[in-house]
Amino acid sequence: MIELLATRYAYATFILLVSIGLYMVIASPNLVKKVIGVNLFQTGIFLFFVAAAYVDGGTSPVVPDDPAGPASAVVSPLPHVIVLTAIVVGVALTAVGLALIIRIYTEYGTLREDVLREVRTDD
Amino acid sequence: MIEQLPALLVVAPILAATVSLVAGLRWRETGWAVTTITLVGLFAMAIWLTTEVYLGAGGDRIIHQLGGFPRPVGIELIADRLSTLISVVVTGIALGVLAYTRLGGPRGNGFYTMYLLLVGGLLGVTFTGDVFNLFVFLEITGLTTYAIVAKGESGESAIAALRYLVIGTVGASIYLIGVGYLFMATGTLNMIDLSASLAEVGYDATLVRVGFVFVFVGFAVKVALFPLHSWQPDAYQHAPDGATPLVSALVSTASAYALFRITYTVFTVEFLRATPYVTEVIVTIGSVSVLAGTTLAVLQTDVKRMLAYSSVSQFGLIVLAYGLVTQTALVGSLVHLLGHGLMKGGLFLAVGVIAAGTGARTVDEYAGLAERRPFAAGAMAVLGLALVGVPPSVGFVGKWFIAVGAVEAGVWPVAVVVFLSTMLTLAYVARLLEKMYFTPPARTGAYTPENPLAADGSGETVSKGMLAMTVLCTVLVVALGFAGGTFDSLLGPFVEGVLNG
Numbered sequence: 001m002i003e004l005l006a007t008r009y010a011y012a013t014f015i016l017l018v019s020i021g022l023y024m025v026i027a028s029p030n031l032v033k034k035v036i037g038v039n040l041f042q043t044g045i046f047l048f049f050v051a052a053a054y055v056d057g058g059t060s061p062v063v064p065d066d067p068a069g070p071a072s073a074v075v076s077p078l079p080h081v082i083v084l085t086a087i088v089v090g091v092a093l094t095a096v097g098l099a100l101i102i103r104i105y106t107e108y109g110t111l112r113e114d115v116l117r118e119v120r121t122d123d
Numbered sequence: 124m125i126e127q128l129p130a131l132l133v134v135a136p137i138l139a140a141t142v143s144l145v146a147g148l149r150w151r152e153t154g155w156a157v158t159t160i161t162l163v164g165l166f167a168m169a170i171w172l173t174t175e176v177y178l179g180a181g182g183d184r185i186i187h188q189l190g191g192f193p194r195p196v197g198i199e200l201i202a203d204r205l206s207t208l209i210s211v212v213v214t215g216i217a218l219g220v221l222a223y224t225r226l227g228g229p230r231g232n233g234f235y236t237m238y239l240l241l242v243g244g245l246l247g248v249t250f251t252g253d254v255f256n257l258f259v260f261l262e263i264t265g266l267t268t269y270a271i272v273a274k275g276e277s278g279e280s281a282i283a284a285l286r287y288l289v290i291g292t293v294g295a296s297i298y299l300i301g302v303g304y305l306f307m308a309t310g311t312l313n314m315i316d317l318s319a320s321l322a323e324v325g326y327d328a329t330l331v332r333v334g335f336v337f338v339f340v341g342f343a344v345k346v347a348l349f350p351l352h353s354w355q356p357d358a359y360q361h362a363p364d365g366a367t368p369l370v371s372a373l374v375s376t377a378s379a380y381a382l383f384r385i386t387y388t389v390f391t392v393e394f395l396r397a398t399p400y401v402t403e404v405i406v407t408i409g410s411v412s413v414l415a416g417t418t419l420a421v422l423q424t425d426v427k428r429m430l431a432y433s434s435v436s437q438f439g440l441i442v443l444a445y446g447l448v449t450q451t452a453l454v455g456s457l458v459h460l461l462g463h464g465l466m467k468g469g470l471f472l473a474v475g476v477i478a479a480g481t482g483a484r485t486v487d488e489y490a491g492l493a494e495r496r497p498f499a500a501g502a503m504a505v506l507g508l509a510l511v512g513v514p515p516s517v518g519f520v521g522k523w524f525i526a527v528g529a530v531e532a533g534v535w536p537v538a539v540v541v542f543l544s545t546m547l548t549l550a551y552v553a554r555l556l557e558k559m560y561f562t563p564p565a566r567t568g569a570y571t572p573e574n575p576l577a578a579d580g581s582g583e584t585v586s587k588g589m590l591a592m593t594v595l596c597t598v599l600v601v602a603l604g605f606a607g608g609t610f611d612s613l614l615g616p617f618v619e620g621v622l623n624g
Contacts, residue, residue, distance in 0.1 A: 018300075025289055038292050045299050052307045079306065082255050086299065089262045093292050096269055100285040107278030116282065 010051035017044030029113045031104065035097040042090045046083045053079035125179070128172045129187045129200040129250045132210060135168075136161055136243035140236045147232030154235030159221055161239060165246075166214040173207040177613070186252070194313055199252035201314075204617040205457065209249045209380050212461050216372050216468050217242045219595065222588035223472055224365040227479045229274045234366075237274075241267040241369070248377040254302050254389065255312045257381055258295060261345065265291045268374050272362040283357035290354040294344025301337030304330050305389075317389045326397040335394070335401070338385055345378035348442060349412035352435045356423075359431035364475035367427065371434060372468030379441050379460055386445055387453075387621045395448055402446040409443025410540045412436065417547035421554075424485045426474055429551055430467065433510065436544055437463045443537060444525045452528020453618045458610045459521025462603065466509050466518055469596030473503040476593055479584045486554060491564030498590055500559045502597040507552035512545050515604035523607070 005012055017040055024037025053076040061074040105111055108119050139161040146153040176183055187200040202210075217238070224234075244267060247260030269291070273284035306312060308330035309320035321331055340351075347355040355375075359367055386395070395402050416436025423429035437459070444456030476499045483489050493500040509516035512523075522541060529537035603610075 022293070025293060031285065034289055038289055038296075041293060042296055045296055045303065048300065048303050049306075052303060076310070078312070079303075082312075085255075085259060089259060092266055093262070093288065096266055097285060097288050100269070100273055100281050100288065103273065103281040104278060104285065107281060120279070120282075 010047060010054070014044050014048040014051065017041070017047065031101050031111050031113060032098070034113075035094060035101065038097070039090065039094060042086065046086060049079040049083050049086075053077075125172070125175050125185060126187050128168055128175075129185065129202045130189065132165060132168055132172070132214075133200065133243060133247045133250060135165060136239045136246065140239035140243065143232050143239060144236045147236075152230075152232075154230075154232035155221070155225060158235045158238055159218075162214060162218040162221060162242065165242070166211075166218050169207065169210040169214045172202055173211055176202055176204060176207045183617070187250075195311060195316060198256060199313065199315075200250040201252040202250060204614065205380070205383075206249045208457075208461065208613075209377070210246055212464050213242065213245045213249060213373055213377070216464060217245075217369060219592045220365070220369045220372075220468065220472070222586075222592045223368065223475060225588055226586040227365050227475055227584070227589055229363045229365055234271070234274055237267045237270050238369070241271065241374075245373055245377045248381050252314050253312050254305065254314060254317065254385070257385075258299050258302060261295050261298070261378070261381070262292075264374060264377060265295060265345075268358075268370055271366045271370060272358050274366060275361045275363045277361065279357075280361035280363075283354075283361040287354040287358045290344060290351075294341050294351070296341075297337055297344065298341025301334045301339075301341060304334035304337060308334065314384070314389050318391050321390065322393065326394045331394075332398060335390055335398075339382070339405070342378055342382040342385070343408065343442075346375050346382060346438050346442065347435055348408055348439060349415040349435060352412075352416070355435060356428050356431040359434070359471075360425060360428045364471075364478055368468045368471040368475065371431070371471050372464040375434060375438055376460055376464045379438055382442065383445060383457070383460075392448060392622050395446075402448055405446030406443050406534065406537060409439045409441075409446060410537065412439025413443065413540055413544045414547075415439075417544050417551070421547060421551045423551075424487065426484060426486060426489065426555070427471070429486070430470055430474070433548065433551070434463075434467060436548070437467075437510075440522070440525060440541070440544065443540070444528060447525075447528050447532045447534060447537065448622070449528045449532045450615065450618050450622055451524050451531055453622070454611055454614050455521050455524025455526075455528055457614050457618070458517065458524060458607075462509075462517030462521050462600070465596060465600055465603070466506050469502065469506045469593060469600060470510070472589070472593045472596060473499050473506065476585050476589050477503070479589070486558055489555060489558040490562040492559045495564075498594060499585075502593045504556055504559065505597045506600060507555060509600045509604070511548045511552050515601060517600050517603040517606075520604055520607040520610065524611075 021037045021041030021044060024040065025034050028034055028037060055073045055075050058073040058075040061077045101111065108116055110116055110119065139157055143154045143157040146157065176185060183204055185202040189198045189200065241264060244260050244263035248257060248264060251257050251260055269284045269288045272287060273281050305317060308324050308328060309317055311317055311320055324331060344351045359371055362370055413436045416432050416439055420429050420432035420436065423432060441456045441459050444452040477483055477492065477496055480496055483492065509518040512519045526538050526541045
């Protein structure tokens with residue numbers, strides 16, 4: 001178990017981040033915190049992709065100065081590109097989410113889901 | 124030229140969306156014109172591409188390599204027999220709903236920008252040949268849908284949109300985890316490459332199996348299967364009337380199509396056969412979704428909400444057929460996918476027409492509607508019966524193929540589920556029919572005034588276009604009901620190819 005954590009700590013952190021994110025989404029009554037939870041969830045997945053690409057002793061995948069020199073292991077660039085795209089998608093989602101929250105706040109004057117439920121049933 | 128069409132179909136609406144936004148700074152009310160012109164063009168291109176794929180000499184698959192990079196490095200857009208049909212439905216329904224939004228829908232260039240982006244995202248989901256790009260297009264579709272749902276007038280729509288955003292994002296992210304597992308197992312993201320590499324890695328590898336589970340759960344959220352459906356009723360109910368037909372007819376349809384793609388093109392039927400219990404689980408989840416969706420629909424009083432729950436059950440039926448793995452059932456699921464888009468689109472159009480004309484929104488307020496709104500009520504009645512599966516209608520064709528496929532596969536309980544869901548669907552559709560045709564209108568001010576002020580001051584709240592589109596949908600649903608054999612001969616070879624690898 002200790003050895004697993006020592007060698008696979010990136011994946012352990014991924015599981016932890018994803019779980020915390022999902023818990024926040026489900027349990028937090030505050031709408032902004034829900035969106036932060038979604039962000040955390042996505043960040044965990046980015047970590048997962050980057051960790052999957054990591055090669056022990058790997059270097060960055062650029063053309064070496066000396067093409068005839070000894071070939072070295074490189075880190076796969078594809079997951080990094082994917083994560084870059086996914087971060088952009090995540091930013092867009094956060095923006096839309098926060099915009100919706102502003103609309104809800106101006107409409108109902110609260111950011112808490114439980115209060116919101118009471119306000120809506122009163123109508 | 125023909126190789127460029129899939130790329131053009133994805134890029135054109137996204138570019139046109141910016142045109143609509145920029146031109147809106149100078150001229151007001153350009154959005155509708157720009158959107159109409161773009162969608163007419165897209166519809167024509169989709170039809171051209173479809174005829175080329177079905178009848179052209181170049182084989183039944185057109186592949187566009189973006190930037191000319193070949194497969195392992197580059198990204199592909201693939202137009203085959205299934206994706207072109209879906210693209211025709213997407214562009215056709217989007218074009219039809221536009222006729223509604225001209226007078227009834229949310230106005231403004233912002234809305235039409237979202238509309239075009241949504242169409243672009245849907246066509247991207249349809250044509251993409253890369254599992255990660257599928258995620259990006261799903262998110263484009265999702266983001267625009269959240270914005271469109273939030274266009275509704277009340278604050279409720281913002282809450283529904285936020286709820287949809289949170290659940291939808293978590294769903295898409297779960298799909299992304301699945302993609303991560305597949306990438307770790309194979310080192311590729313291209314669908315065609317993946318299907319070969321997965322076989323090499325072995326279908327019993329833990330990474331592959333876990334990858335499938337994550338992908339399936341992610342799509343179950345997007346498609347709105349039973350325990351994960353809770354975003355859908357709110358979103359459909361509170362979306363503006365002009366947007367609900369589009370969202371309900373296309374967004375979940377595209378996700379269900381993508382699930383088919385991933386299950387049968389990427390994982391292939393060999394995976395389903397080699398992995399114990401996976402088809403049983405898919406069939407069970409689908410069946411539970413069918414029964415729960417129809418039962419919840421019967422309990423609703425708001426018509427839009429009722430139809431939203433009915434979507435949960437119809438998509439349960441489609442996903443259930445994925446798990447039956449017989450040719451008949453798969454053709455049935457695809458026919459039902461296309462037919463459901465048309466039926467739900469038409470039903471929500473009718474709901475919009477009725478709400479715009481009379482203000483009636485709940486089942487009780489529909490009392491005596493047939494006298495005052497004969498065409499809208501008639502369309503609603505026919506489409507509702509099609510949803511039940513009364514022949515001749517496209518709803519019957521899909522259900523029949525699925526039920527026969529279930530019997531072929533020897534899964535008798537599924538035939539019972541289909542029968543039960545038909546009965547329950549009849550329960551809520553019949554309630555509506557009874558109200559519309561046999562109950563005299565209530566006299567206690569259940570309605571808003573007969574002619575509320577139209578937004579453009581013309582005194583008309585229901586345009587000829589709105590009504591014409593509703594009726595057209597109805598006619599198509601019935602006409603396609605006679606085309607069961609045609610569907611089988613069109614999709615049969617494709618499904619056979621999918622099943623035989």
